[in-house]
Amino acid sequence: MKTGFRVALGMGLLAACAAGVIWALNVRDEVDVKITAAFAPSDSLIARGRYLTLAGNCMACHTARGGEPYAGGLGLATPFGTVFTSNLTPDANTGIGSWSSAHFWRALHNGRSKNGRLLYPAFPYTSYTQVTREDSDAMFAFLRSLPAVKQANRPHALRFPFNSQAALAIWRALYFTPGVYQLDAGRNAEWNRGAYLVGGLGHCSACHSPRDALGGIRDSLTLAGGLIPMQNWYAPSLASPHEAGVSHWDREQIVGLLKNGVAPGASASGPMAEVVLRSTQYLTHEDLGAMAQYLKALPGPAPEAPAAPRQASASFNTAKAAKLYEQHCAQCHGDKGEGVPGAYPPLAGNRAVTMAATDNLVQMVLGGGFAPATAGNPRPFGMPPFVLVLDDSEVADVISHVRTAWGNQAGAVTPREVNRIRANQGH
Structure with missing residues (x-):
């Protein structure tokens, strides 16, 4: 009896410790939203915010087919169910009209909604956490300048246990660390700008990285290529010369592909065509050049001979x-x-x-x-x-x-x- 009690007590203490660790990991670097300040954006800040939301391709997800821009309602299929995007227009009841700039910054940086609920990583805050507060405020200014659209947010349709905050907290403890992009002193300003755009606003790793059974990405495999869940498209490795690595490309060739969707011997197709259409074609030549420099400098995989021809299970005529x-x-x-x-x-x-x-x-x-x-x-x-x-x-x-x-x-x-x-x- 005493042994059973001790085992139960030990398991209870272990569970309490695990819960404490998970809680601590979910509140680290938490943004304080209680401190508010007047927010009076200038026209230049709004224009900058518009540019940054294009760089982040925000409208593509937050606009349902045939719906109002940024009003949400688009269903994003995941292996765990469907996540519906939220209304980003300044409607006070259904959008972000009652949010402060600090609430918006916390959503990008910590992955929390205004009411403190944890957000699902279909919203790529795992990348957006790198966005600076200044850029976050500019994006918020632009979104607040849009016409308000009254459209209630649809509840997600996720299977148990993935529809619970507890399961999401465990996922975040495993895969999410908040943190603004830190400049690499060993690199020039252009490379750092490219790293910020590719890793943060551009959230390229969301598609171009392999995911495990829980939908997480290991840092060691970032941009190593992966099958996009539920879409049956493969986002090729941006580091491997056998897939989509561009270390041997001319800089302007990379800029051309991101700007125009085509380059000598290459063209954007599938989901990447959508990214160029809605996002990268609107970026400045300077920003595209910075992204090109960063992508050219990505470390490739360990040197190896090209893979031997794959043997099909049946020959072809x-x-x-x-x-x-x-x-x-x-x-x-x-x-x-x-x-x-x-x-x-x-x-x-x-x-x-x-x-x-x-x-x-x-x-x-x-x-x-x-x-x-x-x-x-x-x-x-x-x-x-x-x-x-x-x-x-x-x-x-x-x-x-x-x-x-x-x-x-x-x-x-x-x-x-x-x-x-x-x-x-x-x-």
């Missing part, structure tokens, strides 16, 4: 695959995968074709797509969808062909892989 390519692809991409400069990207020697992850290739063949329409590329050439033209076996064959022809040395794709993505399109 090379003659049939070549015929399919001739019928459906060669007119745009060329008989030898050489592409058309300024219109259709080459497939020969294209690392978007040869990298190990094939999700994006399957997505493009099935659903088609366009590079973003930008001032520098107002009428982008597009890829037609073949979802109703080619079956799974034919899609697998034509992709296997382009991955193994013209000197490309990548593995084949199986019909099963195509079927997995086809079955999940639109979900």
Whole structure:
């Protein structure tokens, strides 16, 4: 009896200690919102805030399809359920009209709402915590200048236990550390500006990093590439030369891709096309150049030989695959995968074709797509969808062909892989 009591007491004390640690980790560097000051933004501060919200691509998530800008209501599918974005217009009851600049700063810096509730990391405060108070105030000034839209926030539809504050507190204790960006004294001002934009406002790691089963990102794998949850698109590594690393690119080539959505031999597609369309095309040449310098300096993976061709679980009919390519692809991409400069990207020697992850290739063949329409590329050439033209076996064959022809040395794709993505399109 005494032994059982001691065990129970020990477990209770252990649980209390764990709860105390979790609580402490969730209130570290907490912003004090009780101290308020008059907030009278100038026109220049509002204009700066508008620019910063474009850099953060805030409207893309906080605007429902067909809805008012920044009024929220967009459902973001996650492996744990759906998170609905909040109303950022200055409506006093449903938006941020009753918030102070300190409340807004705490949301970005600590991931807490006005009432103190923990926010779900679908709102990327794990990156936005790096944003400075000055930039936060500018963004708040811009959002408060918008027309107020009365639109109640929809409750999230998350499964238990992910819908509880306790589970969220544990997640934050494991994966979230608040902290404003600290300048690296060993780097120049431009590199530091690029690091701030990529790691903070740009929240590039939200897509370009692998996530574990709980949706967390390990710091050691930041920007190492990862499958975007629920979207079936792979955000390639920004460090690996075999994926989307740009250490060997010319600076202006990187700026051009972020500004226009296209660059010699490359184009933005899928979710990245949306980022260019709604965000990076509006950034200044100086800021894009800073991002380019930072991305060029990213440490690459340990030196290794290119991966050996991946062996598919089933071979493909090379003659049939070549015929399919001739019928459906060669007119745009060329008989030898050489592409058309300024219109259709080459497939020969294209690392978007040869990298190990094939999700994006399957997505493009099935659903088609366009590079973003930008001032520098107002009428982008597009890829037609073949979802109703080619079956799974034919899609697998034509992709296997382009991955193994013209000197490309990548593995084949199986019909099963195509079927997995086809079955999940639109979900």
